[in-house]
Amino acid sequence: MSSAIMPTYYSQLPIAFEYGKGAWLWDTEGNKYLDGLSGIAVCSLGHAHPSITAAICEQANKVLHTSNTFLIPKQMKLAERLTQLSGMEQAYFCNSGAEANETALKLTRMYARKKNISQPIVITMLNGFHGRTFGTLSASGLTRLQEGFEPILPGFIHIPYNDINALAALTDNKNIVAIMVEPIQGDGGIAIPTEDYLTKIRALCDQHDWLMILDEVQTGIGRTGHWFAYQHFNILPDILTVAKALANGLPIGACLARGKANNLFPPGKHGCTFGGNPFVCNTALAVLDTIENEKIIENCNEIGTYLLHTLKETLGSIKEIITVRGKGLMIGIELDRPCRDITLIGLKHRLLFNVVSDRVIRLLPPLIINKEEADQIVNRLQMIIKEFLQN
Ligand SMILES: Cc1ncc(COP(=O)(O)O)c(C=O)c1O
Numbered sequence: 036m037s038s039a040i041m042p043t044y045y046s047q048l049p050i051a052f053e054y055g056k057g058a059w060l061w062d063t064e065g066n067k068y069l070d071g072l073s074g075i076a077v078c079s080l081g082h083a084h085p086s087i088t089a090a091i092c093e094q095a096n097k098v099l100h101t102s103n104t105f106l107i108p109k110q111m112k113l114a115e116r117l118t119q120l121s122g123m124e125q126a127y128f129c130n131s132g133a134e135a136n137e138t139a140l141k142l143t144r145m146y147a148r149k150k151n152i153s154q155p156i157v158i159t160m161l162n163g164f165h166g167r168t169f170g171t172l173s174a175s176g177l178t179r180l181q182e183g184f185e186p187i188l189p190g191f192i193h194i195p196y197n198d199i200n201a202l203a204a205l206t207d208n209k210n211i212v213a214i215m216v217e218p219i220q221g222d223g224g225i226a227i228p229t230e231d232y233l234t235k236i237r238a239l240c241d242q243h244d245w246l247m248i249l250d251e252v253q254t255g256i257g258r259t260g261h262w263f264a265y266q267h268f269n270i271l272p273d274i275l276t277v278a279k280a281l282a283n284g285l286p287i288g289a290c291l292a293r294g295k296a297n298n299l300f301p302p303g304k305h306g307c308t309f310g311g312n313p314f315v316c317n318t319a320l321a322v323l324d325t326i327e328n329e330k331i332i333e334n335c336n337e338i339g340t341y342l343l344h345t346l347k348e349t350l351g352s353i354k355e356i357i358t359v360r361g362k363g364l365m366i367g368i369e370l371d372r373p374c375r376d377i378t379l380i381g382l383k384h385r386l387l388f389n390v391v392s393d394r395v396i397r398l399l400p401p402l403i404i405n406k407e408e409a410d411q412i413v414n415r416l417q418m419i420i421k422e423f424l425q426n
Contacts, residue, residue, distance in 0.1 A: 055082025090321030128311030133166025224392030225367025
């Protein structure tokens with residue numbers, strides 16, 4: 036670790052990667068690793084995918100950036116593709132998940148003004164994670180991340196995740212304008228809500244004229260076996276945020292809106308320099324095309340089901356494992372004890388993953404993995420967990 040870098044990441048592992056291919060990465064010593072993390076749900080098409088590399092080179096040879104002062108045809112095309120895939124109607128582009136969520140939060144303020152609510156409240160979830168900017172940090176329900184940055188912004192009520200009664204108990208509060216929630220909590224420990232949770236939230240939002248904001252920064256772009264996780268439940272949010280996998284490693288975020296969330300920003304009210312530039316939008320278009328052409332979501336469903344089943348079968352008898360749970364290729368293995376250091380044993384066995392909520396092993400492999408690679412994840416993980424428990 037260089038002292039010239041602010042030490043913000045306490046768990047930086049002692050290796051660096053030189054190159055990758057598909058679901059595999061090689062470190063600077065030439066060791067080969069199976070990627071079970073995809074740079075935290077980003078490189079869903081794996082590393083050095085030829086179609087993505089070609090799109091990057093093609094656009095780099097033309098123009099990278101012009102600014103939103105001018106029309107950006109690739110941005111318009113990407114907005115059209117994303118709205119068509121998601122059922123949303125308008126898109127705003129930025130550079131990260133936090134920025135996409137910040138945009139969503141600012142939309143709620145515009146919505147509140149329209150409704151003459153001067154002290155608007157957004158309901159968010161305990162253990163939820165929406166980013167590290169002041170707005171998104173305040174929205175997040177991971178209090179340990181907020182510690183030291185107080186005072187955090189007012190205007191949020193945090194309630195337990197997957198508790199529809201806690202939400203229903205707030206319906207008398209006339210200052211509430213929106214609810215913001217992850218369809219599956221990622222950093223909160225791969226928490227999967229009950230089947231009717233999102234549908235019930237949708238109904239309460241309709242009943243009380245609240246905006247339903249779904250943070251699909253981690254779950255979106257095919258990760259759970261649909262383009263977006265809410266598509267498992269036949270509902271639509273009013274606002275949808277995406278980032279991470281949208282350009283397979285180039286920084287991009289998007290906040291999408293529809294219906295009463297459309298046209299809330301008047302010109303000049305919101306924006307950013309890099310957002311939606313030709314380079315990143317062309318790459319994102321190539322990502323969406325590749326997902327479609329190569330039937331990546333079908334693969335995610337097939338291999339995700341197989342991997343989850345095999346993990347349950349193989350690890351089920353280990354008494355220290357509380358649950359193996361997941362949807363698509365977003366999988367959590369919860370141990371009965373803190374296990375942050377297990378990632379080091381993972382390195383020894385050349386498997387990459389991380390730990391969330393202190394004791395949940397999080398697997399987010401590229402959506403392109405095949406059955407043999409899924410088997411290797413299971414075999415390596417079995418050895419890793421056994422070795423961890425013996426220590
Ligand atoms: C659900 C969710 N929302 C927001 C974010 C923040 O995204 P970013 O790190 O790109 O700002 C993350 C990042 O992990 C996330 O998982």
